[in-house]
Amino acid sequence: MIISVSHLSKNFQVHQKDPGLVGSVKSLFARKYETVKAVDDISFNIEEGELIGFIGPNGAGKTTTLKCLSGLLYPTSGKISVMDFNPYNRKPEFLRQISLVMGQKNQLWWDLPATDTFLLNKEIYGVEDKKYNEIVGELTKLLDVKDILKIPVKKLSLGQRMKMELMASLIHNPKVLFLDEPTIGLDVLMQKKLREFIREYNIRFKATVILTSHYMQDVEQLCKRVIIINFGKIIFDGLLNSLVEKYSPHKRIKVMLAEYADPKQVYKLGKISKFEYPELILDVPNKKANSTAAAILKNFQVEDITIEDPQIEDVIAKVYAENKR
């Protein structure tokens, strides 16, 4: 077990102000503080080499959790252990093995080529020349960035810069990688490339990766296991497949009929979601999807038939909706 979190809570004190001038004056003298539970009693364990998706709506507590795990925030209560370190002590041996990449923060030297930041990180982390050349060569190939290594960072596009940020964070080959919305603001193609890279990194270096994202695609394509968090609480922790099973045990069959069908016959098939000739939509339990489809093909004249897995977005939306405060 590389990461273990038990009963972690993190509260913030936020001061409130009534609107307008009166409110401002009032808050000068008597500030009202409210305690916001950003993370509320969560526990989970992560094994070495896992690639985990950490998802939740805005303000759910994802980033707070990552900051606690990397040692930036001191937990209000609860215990965290990352590679047997208490992250908050931020021991050099601990820091040398982790990396936190935030899509919205940058560490690169703005006016200099990214290579200068890499070289500095090499010294900061004490990476040997040979290892440095190896990893930079490898990352350059994986990310396909040979041409932009020597261009000042300020001249790079957002996507190119994100690649460089990732590279800079990986120079020391961290064992545990926290990625906070690494694909934010990138176009679809770049997102795809970055995803492939993250998977590749996870496999090749046997690194443990925790990824937060708004884009369901990221999670769907990368992670076997997901942790869903909302209002500071974990509402689901398990395999992505079982999440789908649990919250959406149906598949959707869409049929375009070639000929008019008798509604009586149609309604025998099962639960009909929509029937407006020529379109017919059914939601059937996963296990019965094949037999139902076969029955349709046998009994009706069909122009087109498709069986759809539930959209992960819909599943997640359902999870959020069911767990409203």
Add this chain to the structure above:
Amino acid sequence: MKKYYLVARNTWDEVLTYRASFVMWRVRSVIQVLTIYFLWQVVVPPGKALLGYTQPLIATYILGTLLLESIVLSSRSYIVGSEINNGNLMNFLLRPINYFAYWFSRDLGDKAMNICFSIAELTIIFLILRPSLFIQTDIFYLSFFIVSIILSIFLYFFINFLLGLIGFWSPEIWAPRFIFITLLGFFAGSLFPLDILPDTIYNIVKFLPFSYLMFFPIKIYLGQLSFMEIISGLMISAFWVFAIYGLVKIVWMKGLRSYTAYGK
């Protein structure tokens, strides 16, 4: 150690990317110093002395401030405040690097660049104006001159850093800094030698940290201080270095605690 060398070198490279801006900055310092220089040339006529300063002494004093400004007052660490404010401090907390040493290295990189330029400028000024200057040859004064400069570099760094740490609590980091710059302009002695002030004021100024940034080292160079005065000055200056260093440590710990406990 090499990491801090690289930090300094990157800073140096960074300055070079904005060559025009840097040159304009230097032009500004030179014009400022020349204005004061010509003013004093008029006030102290050749062959006469005013308040203990002959023309070579005052010329050396004023031109010396140009060099000292680049050694002591040039820095990058004024960015600390905004870095804390915009959350970039996180990047450093997550790396095995000392934040103080990091900024000190950046300052050194910046100083190195400024020193090179100011030496070139002084050479040009010397070739054109041909002022008679006071050259100190006594090794005694020269070595104390160097010691006092080292102290003033640390003193300025810690004051600067302390002002940046305000960023932990308030986004208004510039107001206090402007007050400091204004005070500095007057009490560091870059406009005039502080000992022409009335005795009572001068005696107060002697106990403040500002005069040790420029006035005190130049006075040592000019050989106008007695051994006792030098020693007491160094002690006061060292006192301020340690006092402000201690304060920086305390404020840093407090700020970090509020930063990591509440977050941004």
